[in-house]
Each structure stands twice: as structure tokens, then as C-alpha cells.
Amino acid sequence: MxxxxxxxLSLTLKVDLILIATLAVGVGAVMAAFTISxxxxxxxxxxxxxAQQGNILYTSIQNFMIPGDAPLAVKxxxxxxxxxxxxxxxxxxRDGINAFSDNATIDTVNSNQTARKFARRLVIPDQPAxxxxxxxxxxxxxxxxxxxxxxDAGGKSYFRSYKPLLNLPKCTICHGSDHTIRGVxxxxxxxxxxxxxxxxxxxxxLAGFFVVVGALALVLGSFLRRVVLDPVxxxxxxxxxxxxxxxxxxxxxxxxxxxxxxxxxVNTMVEGLxxxxxxxxxxxxxxxxxxxxxxxxPKRVGRTLFFTDIRGFTSYTESxxxxxxxxxxxxxxxxxxxxxxxxGGTIDKFVGDEIVAYFQDEDGPNKACRAAVAIxxxxxxxxxxxxxxxxxxxxxxxxxxxxxxxxMRRADFTVIGDPVNVASRLCSIAKGGQIIVSDATRGRAxxxxxxRGPLAAKLKGxxxxxxxxxxxxxxxxxxxx
Amino acid sequence: xxxxxxxxxxxxxxxxxxxxxxGCAKSPEIYAPPEYVSWRATTDVVLNYPIxxxxxxxxxxxxxxxxxxxxxxxxxxKLHWDFPEDTVIVKEVYATSxxxxxxxxIQLTIMAKDPGDRRALGGWLWYTKVLPDGKETLFPGxxxxxxHANANEQHPYGDGNPNEEFRDYVYFVPGxxxxxxxxxxxxxxxxx
Numbered sequence: 001m002x003x004x005x006x007x008x009l010s011l012t013l014k015v016d017l018i019l020i021a022t023l024a025v026g027v028g029a030v031m032a033a034f035t036i037s038x039x040x041x042x043x044x045x046x047x048x049x050x051a052q053q054g055n056i057l058y059t060s061i062q063n064f065m066i067p068g069d070a071p072l073a074v075k076x077x078x079x080x081x082x083x084x085x086x087x088x089x090x091x092x093x094r095d096g097i098n099a100f101s102d103n104a105t106i107d108t109v110n111s112n113q114t115a116r117k118f119a120r121r122l123v124i125p126d127q128p129a130x131x132x133x134x135x136x137x138x139x140x141x142x143x144x145x146x147x148x149x150x151x152d153a154g155g156k157s158y159f160r161s162y163k164p165l166l167n168l169p170k171c172t173i174c175h176g177s178d179h180t181i182r183g184v185x186x187x188x189x190x191x192x193x194x195x196x197x198x199x200x201x202x203x204x205x206l207a208g209f210f211v212v213v214g215a216l217a218l219v220l221g222s223f224l225r226r227v228v229l230d231p232v233x234x235x236x237x238x239x240x241x242x243x244x245x246x247x248x249x250x251x252x253x254x255x256x257x258x259x260x261x262x263x264x265x266v267n268t269m270v271e272g273l274x275x276x277x278x279x280x281x282x283x284x285x286x287x288x289x290x291x292x293x294x295x296x297x298p299k300r301v302g303r304t305l306f307f308t309d310i311r312g313f314t315s316y317t318e319s320x321x322x323x324x325x326x327x328x329x330x331x332x333x334x335x336x337x338x339x340x341x342x343x344g345g346t347i348d349k350f351v352g353d354e355i356v357a358y359f360q361d362e363d364g365p366n367k368a369c370r371a372a373v374a375i376x377x378x379x380x381x382x383x384x385x386x387x388x389x390x391x392x393x394x395x396x397x398x399x400x401x402x403x404x405x406x407x408m409r410r411a412d413f414t415v416i417g418d419p420v421n422v423a424s425r426l427c428s429i430a431k432g433g434q435i436i437v438s439d440a441t442r443g444r445a446x447x448x449x450x451x452r453g454p455l456a457a458k459l460k461g462x463x464x465x466x467x468x469x470x471x472x473x474x475x476x477x478x479x480x481x
Numbered sequence: 482x483x484x485x486x487x488x489x490x491x492x493x494x495x496x497x498x499x500x501x502x503x504g505c506a507k508s509p510e511i512y513a514p515p516e517y518v519s520w521r522a523t524t525d526v527v528l529n530y531p532i533x534x535x536x537x538x539x540x541x542x543x544x545x546x547x548x549x550x551x552x553x554x555x556x557x558x559k560l561h562w563d564f565p566e567d568t569v570i571v572k573e574v575y576a577t578s579x580x581x582x583x584x585x586x587i588q589l590t591i592m593a594k595d596p597g598d599r600r601a602l603g604g605w606l607w608y609t610k611v612l613p614d615g616k617e618t619l620f621p622g623x624x625x626x627x628x629h630a631n632a633n634e635q636h637p638y639g640d641g642n643p644n645e646e647f648r649d650y651v652y653f654v655p656g657x658x659x660x661x662x663x664x665x666x667x668x669x670x671x672x673x
Contacts, residue, residue, distance in 0.1 A: 144624065166624070168628060177533060
């Protein structure tokens with residue numbers, strides 16, 4: 001199954017991204033809503049204003065116009081445009097041509113009614129090219145639609161509306177009944193300055209948005225980095241150090257919040273781990289293993305017991321300075337421990353200058369003998385350095401009871417049984433540099449090692465003489481020896 | 482039990498809100514039922530002369546009996562018409578000026594008197610229905626009423642409303658006198 005590969009993103013970067021995204025969406029949404037509302041309100045206001053003006057003009061035309069006065073209205077619209085340069089009102093026929101710019105309407109009216117004839121214009125001004133009038137079709141359709149649109153021309157912006165003029169029944173007497181729409185009122189309002197202000201507001205809003213988002217991202221990012229990310233990183237560093245075996249690091253506790261609480265917990269945990277780590281030096285690996293595996297029940301197992309003891313150590317301690325005694329003792333015990341562990345043995349306990357260890361598995365006797373030979377060699381090579389101290393060793397193999405021994409308050413996971421006693425006794429009778437093994441041990445290790453014996457030994461606690469052997473070295477001479 | 486009551490209250494509130502938002506608290510109503518064809522015509526005048534909005538298409542306006550029960554009051558020495566609520570006038574619009582006996586109208590325009598409806602203009606709801614398959618649809622804007630407002634002043638149709646009575650936006654009111662002599666809309670030609 002293919003494993004999904006995710007790009008590594010640091011927590012700092014993630015938090016920064018989340019902050020910026022949240023601010024951009026949150027503040028941006030508010031800004032966008034505000035801007036849209038502002039622009040929409042302005043447009044709607046202008047549109048409603050134009051519609052209202054159109055309605056007023058239309059109502060005025062409907063109610064106050066006396067037949068024949070339409071040209072006056074056109075003249076009035078022209079005057080309004082002159083008086084207010086940013087505002088214009090125009091009247092178009094339904095075909096888009098400026099009303100009363102020629103004699104077409106006057107001729108129609110004169111032909112439709114006989115009561116009063118209107119004078120034709122004698123001078124017709126040159127007709128400009130018909131301008132494009134977007135939306136005129138909608139405004140002159142049946143039914144018509146009031147049209148609003150924005151018109152940008154000559155660097156200026158206009159809001160415009162086409163207000164349809166209906167051919168009302170009362171108008172049909174003069175203007176005829178063959179059409180529904182007479183024309184449109186075109187109201188044009190210059191909104192260039194309004195648009196400029198809108199754009200300025202929009203630009204300022206956008207700039208403000210980016211400044212606010214940037215500033216908030218910086219402030220919040222810095223705050224979060226100081227309060228959350230840095231302590232988390234520090235916790236990570238301490239944990240990494242602990243995993244590497246260093247217990248010296250501690251997390252700086254800055255506050256009383258959750259992060260501070262976590263930092264305190266981590267520090268407590270590291271201290272606890274350190275204590276446990278130190279304790280492993282004083283507790284046998286068997287005890288630690290039993291605790292780990294939660295096995296407390298005793299059981300019978302085959303083991304090879306291995307005892308070492310420094311010969312003449314008591315008199316040595318009386319003749320030497322304590323510092324020297326401890327230095328030499330620790331060196332001897334330390335190296336013996338290393339050798340035993342290198343050969344797969346388990347240190348059960350230290351009793352003064354004595355080491356109690358055991359080996360398991362089928363080749364436990366061989367391992368124990370190898371360790372003993374190595375210790376003897378070490379002691380021989382460093383005899384002078386160790387002030388002439390040598391180690392006597394005893395090895396016995398057999399069935400022992402393995403289990404927790406002691407009280408509820410203090411116990412050891414250790415071995416008890418006859419091989420333990422035998423190995424101890426053998427060790428006690430061994431001279432410095434001598435390795436005495438039981439007959440059972442020799443029987444299993446005979447192929448690899450040379451033994452001298454058998455010898456009959458009187459061991460404490462044993463009525464009969466015991467058959468024992470002295471390990472003299474490897475059965476096969478070592479290379480170079 | 483409490484949860485059930487609360488759920489019902491929430492559902493009721495949501496339904497009420499939706500009804501208010503939609504602006505249609507009333508149930509849908511048909512103003513021109515099939516039997517409208519038996520309603521009496523509002524005028525004997527043959528309406529096939531051109532008028533704005535319908536041109537020379539033949540029109541036949543009919544009104545329900547409630548409308549015919551209206552009696553005008555006299556206000557300021559003039560008659561003042563106020564058709565009762567639920568008066569319905571259905572104007573059939575045909576495709577040509579002289580439809581044959583089997584021809585059906587192509588459109589209905591409907592005036593329904595309902596002054597309490599916020600969508601009413603001049604107290605009337607202005608509907609249209611394109612036949613044969615269209616639905617009754619409220620006409621947007623003030624296109625209809627703008628023309629019909631002329632019914633309340635002098636105009637060129639029917640008796641012409643010479644005294645400018647308020648006729649409640651209806652061009653042919655019950656008992657209207659025959660058309661006055663003079664220029665008839667049919668005589669008018671193309672215009673500007």
C-alpha cells in the first residue's frame with residue numbers, strides 16, 4: 001500500500017498560515033461586505049433618486065402640460081442642463097431622436113386635430129449623428145421598462161435613467177393611437193466625483209485591510225510564538241535529549257497557563273525518568289525486567305550461578321586510604337560487571353566486594369566460564385595497577401527458584417537454591433585468580449575448556465564431599481599463546 | 482413532550498417567517514375562473530379601435546355581478562365610483578380586430594379590487610394571463626394603472642367622462658351613456 005507523503009510544515013508556519021488565513025477571511029469578509037454594501041447603497045441611492053426625479057418630471061408633464069407646450073418642456077430641460085452642468089434632462093422620441101428637433105411631431109399633431117394648428121419651425125438645426133442609446137429598446141418596448149445604467153464617457157462617469165413616456169389615452173387625440181410609448185425622459189447625473197470618492201474609500205479600505213491583517217498576523221504570531229510555540233519547541237528539545245540519554249535539560253516554566261502546566265509536567269517527568277534511570281544502576285536487570293513484564297510469580301529455571309570475590313580485600317582496606325580502596329574496588333567491580341554483561345550474564349547483586357551473577361540458556365555454563373577466564377586475565381594483566389588484588393571465582397549449574405524475594409517494602413528479583421549456595425562456597429574456597437566449578441558445570445563446558453580435577457571439596461552446608469574442578473583455561477590453546 | 486412543543490414552535494416560527502418574507506400571506510387565488518365567460522360585458526361599444534397598449538386588437542371586458550352592484554356616490558357634485566372589494570374585471574384580448582366566432586382570446590388582463598393588498602395600485606391588483614397555457618401573473622410596475630388613471634378624467638373613449646368623475650380606474654362603468662359625438666379614436670392616424 002502506497003504511503004501518503006505529506007510535506008513537512010513546521011508548527012510555526014502552520015500557525016502563521018492559519019492566522020493569516022483566518023484574518024484574511026474574517027476581516028476580508030467584513031471589508032468585502034462593507035465595501036459591497038457601501039457601493040450598492042450609493043448605486044441604489046442614485047438610482048432611486050433618478051427614478052424619483054423621473055417620476056416627478058413625468059407627473060409634471062402629465063398634469064401641467066397644456067397641448068402644445070411640450071416644446072416648452074424641452075426648452076426647460078435645456079435650461080436645467082445649462083444651470084447644472086453635472087445634470088441634464090433630455091426628451092427623446094421613441095426612435096431615440098431628440099424631441100422637437102424637427103417638425104415631425106408638429107406635423108402629426110396638426111394632421112390629427114383640427115381645433116388648433118401649431119406653427120412649424122422654420123429653421124431646423126443640423127441633426128447630429130444618432131448617438132448610441134443602450135437600453136432604449138427596453139424603455140420603448142411594450143410593456144416598457146424603466147432603464148438605469150452607468151455611462152462612462154469623456155473621462156467622466158454618469159448614472160442615467162430612461163423613463164418611458166406612455167401614450168396616454170388623453171394624448172391620443174393629438175398624437176394618435178398607433179403607438180404605446182411616446183418617448184423617454186433621459187436623466188443623466190454626473191457621478192464622477194462620487195465614483196472617485198468610492199474608489200478612494202475602496203483603496204483606503206484595501207490598504208487598511210492589508211495593514212491590519214499584516215499587523216495582526218505579526219502581533220498574534222509573535223504572541224503565539226512566545227507563549228505556545230517556543231515552549232513547545234523547548235519541550236521537544238528536552239524530550240529529544242531524554243531519548244538520547246541526557247536528563248540535564250529542563251523546560252523554562254513561564255506562566256501558570258496550560259503551557260506552563262505542561263512544562264512543569266514535562267520537568268517532573270524528566271526528573272522521574274532520571275531517578276528511574278539512576279535506580280537501574282542499583283537494581284538488578286532481572287528486577288527491572290520483572291517489573292517491566294509484570295511477572296512476580298516464582299518459578300524453577302535452569303541457571304549457571306557465577307560468584308566472584310576479591311581475595312584479601314578486608315586486610316587491604318585496613319592498609320590503604322579509603323579513597324584508594326574505593327577507587328580500586330570500583331575499578332575491579334566495574335570491569336568485572338562489564339565482562340559479565342558482555343558475555344550475556346545478569347548482575348544479580350553486589351555484596352561488598354562480591355559479585356553475584358547468573359547466566360541462562362543452554363550454553364550458560366560456557367558463557368560463565370568465558371567470563372571467568374576473561375576476568376582472571378584482566379586481574380592478572382592489571383595486578384600492579386590494582387595493588388596486587390586478585391579475584392576468586394565459583395561457578396555452579398543447576399535448577400534454581402527465580403522470583404521476588406524480600407518484603408512488601410523492599411524486594412529483589414533474584415535466584416535462590418542449592419546451585420546458588422554451591423557457587424558461593426566454591427567462590428569462597430577459590431584462591432586469587434582461581435576458578436572453581438561444580439561437576440555439573442564442568443560436564444557442560446568440558447568441550448570448550450580444560451579443567452583440572454576432579455577434586456573432593458568439603459563445602460559448608462553439605463555433608464558429603466563435593467566433586468569440583470579447577471578451570472585452567474581453554475581446551476584449545478588460544479592463538480598466539 | 483417539551484421537545485415536541487419546542488419543535489412545533491420553531492417550525493411555526495419558520496413557516497410564519499417564510500410567509501412574511503415571500504410577501505404572500507394569502508393562498509394563491511384565481512381571479513378569472515372558467516365561468517368568467519358568463520359574466521356580463523361592461524359596455525356595448527365594440528372595442529376594436531386602436532388604443533395604446535392593445536392597438537386595434539378586439540377587446541371584450543367582462544365584470545362579475547359584484548362589480549355591477551356598485552352604486553356611485555356623489556362627492557362635490559360629481560359621481561364618485563368605488564367598486565366593492567372582490568370586484569373582478571376580465572378583459573379578453575383577441576389576436577385581431579375582427580375575430581371569428583370560434584376564435585379564442587390570446588390574453589386576459591384582469592383588474593381585481595383588493596385595497597388591502599399591499600401590492601394593489603389604486604386599490605386594484607393588475608394581473609395578466611397569456612393564453613392558452615399561461616398563469617395569472619401580477620403585472621410589474623405601474624404600466625396598467627398609468628393608462629387607466631385617464632379613466633378618471635376626460636378621455637376619448639365611451640362617453641369621454643366629460644365631468645371628470647372619479648370612475649375608479651374603469652373606462653366603462655355600468656350605466657354609462659352612449660359615446661359622445663365627435664372625433665373617435667378610430668379616426669386618428671399615425672402619430673408622434
